[in-house]
Amino acid sequence: MRMLAVSLALACVLVAACGGGGGREIEIVATDSGCTPTTLTASTREKLTFVVKNEARGDRELEGEDGTKLEEVLIPSGRTRRINYTTPNEEGTQKLKCYIPGGPETIIELRVTGS
Amino acid sequence: MLFSFLILLREGFEVALVLALVLAYLRQTGNRAHFKEVWAGAIAAALVCVGAGAGLELTATSLSGSSQEAFEGITMLGAVAVLTWMVFWMRRQARTIGRDLRRNVDLALTSGSLLALVSLAFMAVLREGLETTLLLFAGASAERGDSTALFLLGAAGGLAVAAVMGYAVYRGSRVLPLRQFFAVSGVIVLVLAAGLLSNGVAELQESGLISNLGGRPWDTDAIVSQTTTLGKFLHALLGYDSAPTWGQIVLYWSYLGLGLVAFLGGASALLSRFGRFRAEREPGLAKS
Numbered sequence: 001m002r003m004l005a006v007s008l009a010l011a012c013v014l015v016a017a018c019g020g021g022g023g024r025e026i027e028i029v030a031t032d033s034g035c036t037p038t039t040l041t042a043s044t045r046e047k048l049t050f051v052v053k054n055e056a057r058g059d060r061e062l063e064g065e066d067g068t069k070l071e072e073v074l075i076p077s078g079r080t081r082r083i084n085y086t087t088p089n090e091e092g093t094q095k096l097k098c099y100i101p102g103g104p105e106t107i108i109e110l111r112v113t114g115s
Numbered sequence: 116m117l118f119s120f121l122i123l124l125r126e127g128f129e130v131a132l133v134l135a136l137v138l139a140y141l142r143q144t145g146n147r148a149h150f151k152e153v154w155a156g157a158i159a160a161a162l163v164c165v166g167a168g169a170g171l172e173l174t175a176t177s178l179s180g181s182s183q184e185a186f187e188g189i190t191m192l193g194a195v196a197v198l199t200w201m202v203f204w205m206r207r208q209a210r211t212i213g214r215d216l217r218r219n220v221d222l223a224l225t226s227g228s229l230l231a232l233v234s235l236a237f238m239a240v241l242r243e244g245l246e247t248t249l250l251l252f253a254g255a256s257a258e259r260g261d262s263t264a265l266f267l268l269g270a271a272g273g274l275a276v277a278a279v280m281g282y283a284v285y286r287g288s289r290v291l292p293l294r295q296f297f298a299v300s301g302v303i304v305l306v307l308a309a310g311l312l313s314n315g316v317a318e319l320q321e322s323g324l325i326s327n328l329g330g331r332p333w334d335t336d337a338i339v340s341q342t343t344t345l346g347k348f349l350h351a352l353l354g355y356d357s358a359p360t361w362g363q364i365v366l367y368w369s370y371l372g373l374g375l376v377a378f379l380g381g382a383s384a385l386l387s388r389f390g391r392f393r394a395e396r397e398p399g400l401a402k403s
Binding site for chain 2: 059061071073074076079081082083084101102103
């Protein structure tokens with residue numbers, strides 16, 4: 001029982017320490033026919049949390065494209081992943097790539113405008 | 116950072132051990148004048164390794180998407196093979212390394228060819244150096260969350276400690292726990308290699324080269340997410356995956372299980388081997 005309490009406490013500390021502060025949630029859904037939505041809007045320096053739901057039969061990945069600083073994250077089939085991202089200081093269009101590993105991709109445009 | 120530190124400590128010490136044994140033997144036999152050939156060979160090999168590292172990095176960055184993942188995945192699996200071979204080879208080699216090196220130095224000296232001494236040092240450093248290059252490259256692929264500066268800092272730190280240990284061997288220090296060093300670092304290297312194996316096959320699956328590694332029996336994303344700093348660190352170092360496939364799980368545990376049994380099963384034999392290695396090495400060094 002004490003072991004359980006200790007490990008729960010440890011898990012909470014780890015989640016608190018590394019979970020980071022999430023931003024405005026944006027839902028992205030991956031299905032067998034691609035990812036939606038394909039356009040998003042946000043302000044400069046805005047904290048976002050992409051909540052990516054994978055409803056497709058296979059794995060999907062989300063990654064920054066054309067210089068967008070977002071590391072590749074794998075979303076296993078049937079699972080959801082929360083990915084934090086902060087928009088850059090400059091206005092412009094950021095690109096995200098939502099794709100089947102080794103296969104076709106959907107480009108999601110994130111339009112960043114001044115706040 | 117921890118990955119690059121451990122790799123450079125272990126590999127760097129193997130290089131340092133060879134150089135220290137050769138230099139100490141030259142000193143004892145009054146051939147200090149030939150130190151420069153040894154250093155020339157060592158430095159030339161180090162430059163070749165830096166070049167090879169740059170080549171690997173350029174190849175990887177010139178590729179994109181799935182072919183980059185495939186290249187990284189294959190490199191990681193190559194690194195697993197090298198690590199495994201290194202751990203077991205070093206265990207066997209430790210017994211005769213001193214005697215073999217002295218014989219080769221004698222041959223080089225009697226042939227009177229300076230080039231022989233240069234190439235002796237060159238080959239010793241090249242072998243370990245190319246291993247290091249491959250491992251660092253595989254580690255850098257897995258440790259993408261880490262900054263380049265931290266990664267290099269870890270490598271420099273490991274090399275510095277290895278150099279100090281090599282100097283201690285050169286001075287004929289007997290307090291250095293060589294046996295424990297190779298036993299403990301061998302276990303650590305096997306654990307790192309198991310993680311690389313799991314990461315490597317996952318990369319190959321992502322690249323599409325392997326189509327199916329089975330289902331994913333659990334998901335610990337809610338406890339330690341791979342998008343967090345801790346998750347990335349555990350992923351790079353130990354091959355942590357919040358939702359691993361059956362293929363990864365089976366490969367990881369069978370590699371680690373078999374590797375540790377084979378390695379530790381020989382631990383008692385290792386003890387006596389190192390006993391002999393030191394006995395054979397120390398009468399010569401006792402003069403200094």
